[in-house]
Amino acid sequence: MVRKQTSEYQALSGAKLLVDTHKANQFILVPGALRCDPRRVGDSHLKLDIETSLYRDYKPGQFVMLRWPGQTLARPFTILSWKANGPRGILLLQVRLGSPSLDSLVELAKDSPVSVMGPLGREPLLPQAPVFFASWRGGAVPAFALFSPRMKVRAGLGSPPDYWLHGETQQSDVDEELAARAFARPDELYLGKEEGFLNAVLDGVQKAEASVLHLGAHLSGMILPRLPQGRSVLLRMDERMGCGIGLCFSCSVLCKDGPKRSCLFGPYFLSDEIKGRL
Amino acid sequence: MTPYRFAGQPLDSPLLLASGTFGFGIEALEGGFCPEGLGAIVMKGLSYEARLGAPQPRLAEVGSGVVLNAIGLENPGVQVFLDGIYPRLGSYKQKIVINVFGSTRDEYVRVISAVVESSAVGLCPDVLLGFELNLSCPNTDKGGLEFLEDQTALPSLLESCVEAAHGFGVVAKVSPAARIDKDFLSLFVRSKVCGLTLGNTLAVSSLVNGSFVLGRKQGGQSGPTLRARTLRMIQMARDLGYDGEISACGGMTSLSDVNDAIASGASSVQLGTVNLANPWAAQEIFRKLPDKSASPSQ
Numbered sequence: 001m002v003r004k005q006t007s008e009y010q011a012l013s014g015a016k017l018l019v020d021t022h023k024a025n026q027f028i029l030v031p032g033a034l035r036c037d038p039r040r041v042g043d044s045h046l047k048l049d050i051e052t053s054l055y056r057d058y059k060p061g062q063f064v065m066l067r068w069p070g071q072t073l074a075r076p077f078t079i080l081s082w083k084a085n086g087p088r089g090i091l092l093l094q095v096r097l098g099s100p101s102l103d104s105l106v107e108l109a110k111d112s113p114v115s116v117m118g119p120l121g122r123e124p125l126l127p128q129a130p131v132f133f134a135s136w137r138g139g140a141v142p143a144f145a146l147f148s149p150r151m152k153v154r155a156g157l158g159s160p161p162d163y164w165l166h167g168e169t170q171q172s173d174v175d176e177e178l179a180a181r182a183f184a185r186p187d188e189l190y191l192g193k194e195e196g197f198l199n200a201v202l203d204g205v206q207k208a209e210a211s212v213l214h215l216g217a218h219l220s221g222m223i224l225p226r227l228p229q230g231r232s233v234l235l236r237m238d239e240r241m242g243c244g245i246g247l248c249f250s251c252s253v254l255c256k257d258g259p260k261r262s263c264l265f266g267p268y269f270l271s272d273e274i275k276g277r278l
Numbered sequence: 279m280t281p282y283r284f285a286g287q288p289l290d291s292p293l294l295l296a297s298g299t300f301g302f303g304i305e306a307l308e309g310g311f312c313p314e315g316l317g318a319i320v321m322k323g324l325s326y327e328a329r330l331g332a333p334q335p336r337l338a339e340v341g342s343g344v345v346l347n348a349i350g351l352e353n354p355g356v357q358v359f360l361d362g363i364y365p366r367l368g369s370y371k372q373k374i375v376i377n378v379f380g381s382t383r384d385e386y387v388r389v390i391s392a393v394v395e396s397s398a399v400g401l402c403p404d405v406l407l408g409f410e411l412n413l414s415c416p417n418t419d420k421g422g423l424e425f426l427e428d429q430t431a432l433p434s435l436l437e438s439c440v441e442a443a444h445g446f447g448v449v450a451k452v453s454p455a456a457r458i459d460k461d462f463l464s465l466f467v468r469s470k471v472c473g474l475t476l477g478n479t480l481a482v483s484s485l486v487n488g489s490f491v492l493g494r495k496q497g498g499q500s501g502p503t504l505r506a507r508t509l510r511m512i513q514m515a516r517d518l519g520y521d522g523e524i525s526a527c528g529g530m531t532s533l534s535d536v537n538d539a540i541a542s543g544a545s546s547v548q549l550g551t552v553n554l555a556n557p558w559a560a561q562e563i564f565r566k567l568p569d570k571s572a573s574p575s576q
């Protein structure tokens with residue numbers, strides 16, 4: 001047991017893994033962001049434009065920890081874009097509503113003081129070949145953050161497009177704006193129950209050279225034992241985070257060589273390296 | 279001369295980072311975090327063997343400043359810490375406290391002995407301030423809270439740990455639900471621990487709106503809601519004549535909390551949940567401390 005637990009802390013000649021992680025994840029805290037402009041998108045989504053006092057370069061797939069008034073802890077949200085605006089930055093986040101813990105975010109007034117820490121997380125390395133993306137409900141946002149820059153590049157190069165299968169239980173939960181930008185074909189939107197969606201995802205994984213799955217923690221745990229071995233499948237393991245920077249051990253994922261904090265070593269993991277959810 | 283102390287050692291700052299809220303320190307230090315204004319970082323709890331920890335989800339904020347957690351003391355085990363983490367801490371000259379957990383008295387002793395006898399600590403003894411015994415974690419099936427509630431086993435545990443520490447100071451971390459009376463305090467005085475950390479997370483149910491919000495039915499409550507209880511425990515201990523060290527822990531988030539804890543009789547103050555949202559909280563408070571060498575009034 002002790003030997004298997006060592007991997008996260010192994011020296012790797014001076015814990016190079018952790019050092020590299022932190023070089024990639026130099027985190028900043030931007031207390032009292034200058035302006036936070038929340039906008040409703042349909043019934044189920046909220047867009048947040050946050051003017052930050054600093055601009056940081058980021059990689060697709062990374063996230064920030066956002067704290068807003070009334071919250072003790074920050075919450076992770078995928079970066080859709082973070083652009084320079086003079087010395088400052090404009091950070092765009094999109095939030096899937098519906099969880100009671102996000103009710104206070106809906107009430108956020110314009111210009112509310114928020115704090116932002118990031119960019120955090122490791123960028124998933126995707127191949128040149130077409131990738132199969134799958135997302136379930138709230139997973140659409142991080143999936144889009146990866147899919148969208150690739151879509152533009154691949155279109156410009158004339159490369160075969162990636163394929164994205166998104167699942168919802170009902171049409172009214174679909175983010176129409178995101179769907180219009182990302183879903184090219186009717187069969188890329190699955191409306192139905194979880195089990196049927198998982199079967200469709202597995203079908204897609206079998207056909208693709210590489211896959212990236214944004215299914216949420218619950219469905220990720222369900223599909224993991226059914227995924228084919230030896231396939232290049234990245235799973236975004238969205239375990240609940242407390243700090244986003246490896247301090248609290250809330251977000252651990254059980255990997256074959258021991259638990260690893262999703263905020264430091266993820267949030268994307270190869271399916272073959274995961275043993276399961278803790 | 280500083281009035282602030284922990285584990286028998288003087289502190290340059292009264293501020294510590296509570297166990298479980300700053301990892302093993304190395305995550306932040308190697309990420310460029312500058313440890314200005316910190317008296318010490320209390321390490322995430324260490325057991326002799328590695329622990330996987332509790333099932334997911336492990337954390338939930340349920341409103342009104344209430345944070346629930348059931349991390350389950352995930353840790354790589356003391357030997358991995360000594361081999362892979364402690365040596366790296368030495369280069370930052372940051373004092374640390376090792377928080378110790380065990381399911382049995384012997385496990386506590388084995389952890390402490392492993393640390394004291396390790397070559398890593400032998401090469402760099404100045405990093406280690408002392409030990410904090412976790413006697414009150416609500417997130418385990420065995421050990422922790424049980425020892426605090428068993429007042430026949432507790433003295434033996436405390437004395438064994440003090441002996442194993444070979445001169446390093448030992449502090450006992452106590453539940454906020456503990457009954458602070460003369461008999462309870464005298465247990466710690468007789469066993470020669472340096473002092474008490476008042477307190478730990480509060481053992482609570484994780485049932486919210488008909489569902490368990492954590493992977494376990496029971497968790498620990500932390501955050502600002504514990505503040506008043508922490509201050510009351512300190513006041514009670516001092517009013518009963520306890521003159522050992524007291525480290526305030528639980529609900530300490532701001533300069534006013536720190537000042538109130540010191541005014542109540544604390545020898546040091548541990549920041550906890552606040553570190554998760556703002557790892558620089560202690561430094562911000564340190565810069566505003568009115569007189570960093572002021573004596574705590576009792």
